[in-house]
Amino acid sequence: MxxxxxxxxxxxxxxxxxxxxxxxxxxxxxxxxxxxxxxxxxxxxxxxxxxxxxxxxSNRNAVGVIVHDVSDPYFAEITRGLQRVATANGRLVIICNSFRDPGREMEYIDLLHAHQVAAIVIAGSGYLDSTAASELDDRMRAFEATGGRIAVIGRHQHPGDAVLPDNEEGGYLAGRHLFELGHRAIAAIAGPPSLTTTVDRLAGLHRAATEQGATIHVTHSDFTRDGGEAITAKLLAEDPSVTAIAALNDSMAVGALAAMRAAGRRLSVIGFDDMPIARDVTPALTSVRLPLTELGERAMTLALDPAADGTPRTEHVPAELILRESTWSP
Amino acid sequence: MxxxxxxxxxxxxxxxxxxxxxxxxxxxxxxxxxxxxxxxxxxxxxxxxxxxxxxxxSNRNAVGVIVHDVSDPYFAEITRGLQRVATANGRLVIICNSFRDPGREMEYIDLLHAHQVAAIVIAGSGYLDSTAASELDDRMRAFEATGGRIAVIGRHQHPGDAVLPDNEEGGYLAGRHLFELGHRAIAAIAGPPSLTTTVDRLAGLHRAATEQGATIHVTHSDFTRDGGEAITAKLLAEDPSVTAIAALNDSMAVGALAAMRAAGRRLSVIGFDDMPIARDVTPALTSVRLPLTELGERAMTLALDPAADGTPRTEHVPAELILRESTWSP
DNA sequence: CGGTCTCAGGAAAGCGCTTACCTCAGGACT
DNA sequence: AGTCCTGAGGTAAGCGCTTTCCTGAGACCG
CATH class of the missing domain: 1.10.260.40 (lambda repressor-like DNA-binding domains)
Structure with missing residues (x-):
């Protein structure tokens, strides 16, 4: 050498x-x-x-990114935005998959810390479990204490720069749409209850229901297509009165569609995230869009521009309802 | 600090x-x-x-991965396999998106070289353009000269460890299936002609055609869904006699389905790669499966185990036809 | 009781690079 | 002619860590 x-x-x-x-x-x-x-x-x-x-x-050039899983389309999209901004600023990006394991996230924070990255962006780790969250918080503080910067995507224990997708509003949009269509028996397929994403989207759904003096039946799954398919199959068998399904992400909505096809039923289905696949399934999926790439871009921008003063900055990005063919009046 | x-x-x-x-x-x-x-x-x-x-x-611990784009489902799947093996071996993985730009690939090789990675795995860069390829080859040799190891996925200029998906055989499988169904007027939607993936899959298709004394009409697109949709729309308008479309990847096949829906036509369509989306479109896509995760795992294994002797090792992974509902007799 | 081992711990030489500081000419000035 | 710059290049001190080699003090032996 x-x-x-x-x-x-x-x-x-x-x-x-x-x-x-x-x-x-x-x-x-x-x-x-x-x-x-x-x-x-x-x-x-x-x-x-x-x-x-x-x-x-002794200058810090790289930046670290911790996401659930880059292979997951949701995070792939976010990562794309992160990379775009980082590369435009001449930074090397180190990507870490946490698989939503708080332990692994802590390891990665230390690893990135050790590699002297200038900043870390964390997406998809809004835990409600306070033990895990506070240990994580600890690690983050240690990193920040050495001059490192952290930006998070999504609601998070850690106080600091954050870009927040408006999940609550998105949930509300989805719920209102279904109620306006005339649905009354609505089932929600949520993600793991420990994630703030789940909690927030669900909260919006409940707000819409409350407005109507109605309630929503909630079941929890795991944000995967197969999880959505399995739970929908169960739902269809157990409760024939349901006329609409609100899936808290598109993957599960696609699974729901598959289960319905298999059962020969046709309920309204609304998804969440508006992933590329939404327009290619049949019926094309009505979904709540979150500008994922933008989410990533803004988070990285936050992470790279040091805050003017030390105040945590928070940016909200709005959700938007995308109407397609999977929802109709009962 | x-x-x-x-x-x-x-x-x-x-x-x-x-x-x-x-x-x-x-x-x-x-x-x-x-x-x-x-x-x-x-x-x-x-x-x-x-x-x-x-x-x-002065020991090398990290490994580098250069792929077209991790956000692309095809490469996401491969990357998943690469990561699994690397992490299991306690390696830090640095992922780089080349966007199929040979210049960028060379930059990344140097960058990874500079970062003292133990090995580099390159996927999706089988260029035919010999200038680009030989310059790349040069960079790789420089890296190897310092004791670094390189493994490539897909046919490649660089002689060395490689895992090769059997694209030619896959193309043949797709072609034979269509001919056996009785199709005679088959259009192929290929990827960029400069990629060996395109060339190999096409070769298999042609072999099947030759066996039948038939020919296949080839058009080139860009491996994206929208590219596939656009070119199919054009095809449908220009040549009404075509009864089957062989898309050289699933993304373009999905685009073809969309174009056909828009035009109110129903040709047989076969895809390639058997990505998750294949079973969720309507009609569910018949496709040629390549075990992508395994491809990644084997490449990383090759890259981490130093060759017994200095001989380049080559592993082939077979393609498999997955029958679904998008192909039928004309 | 002097000599040899063993063992816990420290001193210091790098690893490959950057950069503040120094040297040495050759002009320009007074 | 003597002083001072100014440019062109070299010297060497780190950056934060690992690791080889060395030291000093007991433990053990004959």
Whole structure:
């Protein structure tokens, strides 16, 4: 492995000069030396050791991202936004999948901390369990204490910069739409009850129901397509009076559609997130859209621009109802 | 930012001792010192500087992954496999999106090289353009010359460890299926002609056609859903005699379905990759499955186990036809 | 009771790079 | 002619950690 010293020796200059030439420092250097050094670099296929550079410069260049799972379309979309902004700012992005495990999240915070990232963005870890949340909070504080910056996506224990999708409002939009259509027997398929995303969307749904003096039957699943399919099958068998299903994300809504097809039933279904698949299933899915890419972009922007004063900044992004063909009057 | 020296001072020991205790080195240490050091670590919230560790240990711990785009379901699936194996081996994974830009790929190889990764896995960059390919090859050699390991997924210029999905066979399977159904006027919607994936799948299709003494009409698109929709719309308008469409990936097949729905036509459609969405569109998509997660797992395994001798290892993974409802006799 | 082992712990030499500071010519000025 | 810049380059001190080698003190032996 060629080092700077090798290059310098090869070109017959000091490491200082070689370093300056390679990094294009403002210090003036004669053309001849520059050429010699550059030739040596090419010949030796020299690639600077990033770790040594980080250590010597002690500037933080990378940023970390902790999400549930990049393969999940929801987070893939968010990640896309995060990457766009980070790359535009010349940052290296380190992505970590937490699989919603608070323990793993803490490990990753430490790992990113150890790697001297300038900032960490965390998405999809709004835990309600206060033990896990406060330990996490602890780790985050330790990171921030060293000058690191943290931005979170979604409601979160940790006080600090955050971009908040308006999940409550989205839930309300979905509920109101169903009630306006004339549905009265509505079943909600929620995600894990420990996630704030679930809680907030559900709260909106309940607000809409209360407005109508109605109630909504809630069952919990796991935000996956198969989970949605299984629970819908059960629901259809157990409660034939339900006329509409509000799934708290599109994956489960797609599963619900599959279960209905299998059972030969046709209830109204509304999804959440408006993922690309929504327009390609039959019937095309009515859904509550959250601008996921934008969510990511704004979170990364927050994370990279140091706060003017120390005040935590909070940005809200609105939800929007996208009407398609999966909802109708009973 | 607390350093090892801070911890050592705080505990009243030398940095050597502190380091040994923190890293659990085999050197024996009295319980009392161990307790003091660990207490100091907790109190100062010490997190070791990973860059300094890398530099001092000069062992390579991370691995790099270069893919087209993690948000793309195809690569998301592959990445999942890569991560599983890497994490199981205690490696940090650095993911880079190349967006199929050879220039960016080279940058990323250098970047990963600079970060001293132990290995790089590259997926989805089988370029035919020989200039780009040979420059890439150059970069890879430079990396390998320093002891780094490279594994590629898919056919590739670079001679070395590779796992190859059997795209040609998959194309053949798709073609034969359509011909067996009795189709004669078949249109293929291919991806960019510069990718080996496109070329290989197409070759299989042609082999099936030749067997039948038939030919296939080929048009090129870009592997995206919208690209598939647009080109299918055009196709339907221009050539009413076509009875079957072979899309070279599922995204384009889904687009084709949408275009057909819009035009009120019902041709047979076969996709490729058997992505999760395939079973949820209507009609459910017949597709050629490639075990993507396994592809990733095997590539990472190859990358992490140094070759027994220096011989490049090649693993083939077979394609499989998944019958659903989008294909029928004309 | 002097000599040899063992063991706990420390001193210090790097790992590969950046950069503040220093040196040494050769002009420009007075 | 002597002083002072100014440019071009080198010297060396770290950055935070690991690890080799060394030291000093008991334990043990004959």
């Amino acid at each position: 060629a080092t700077l010293a090798d290059v310098a020796r090869h070109a017959g200059v000091s490491t200082a000069t070689a370093s300056r030439i390679i990094n294009g420092s403002p210090k003036p250097v004669t053309e001849e030396l520059r050429a010699r050094v550059l030739a040596a670099v090419a010949e030796l296929r020299y690639v600077p050791n990033a770790h040594a550079q980080m250590l010597a410069r | 607390a350093t090892l020296a801070d911890v050592a001072r705080h505990a009243g020991v030398s940095t050597a001792t502190a380091s040994r205790i923190i890293n659990g080195s085999p050197k024996p240490v009295t319980e009392e010192l161990r307790a003091r050091v660990l207490a100091a670590v907790a109190e100062l919230r010490y997190v070791p500087n990973a860059h300094a560790q890398m530099l001092a240990r």
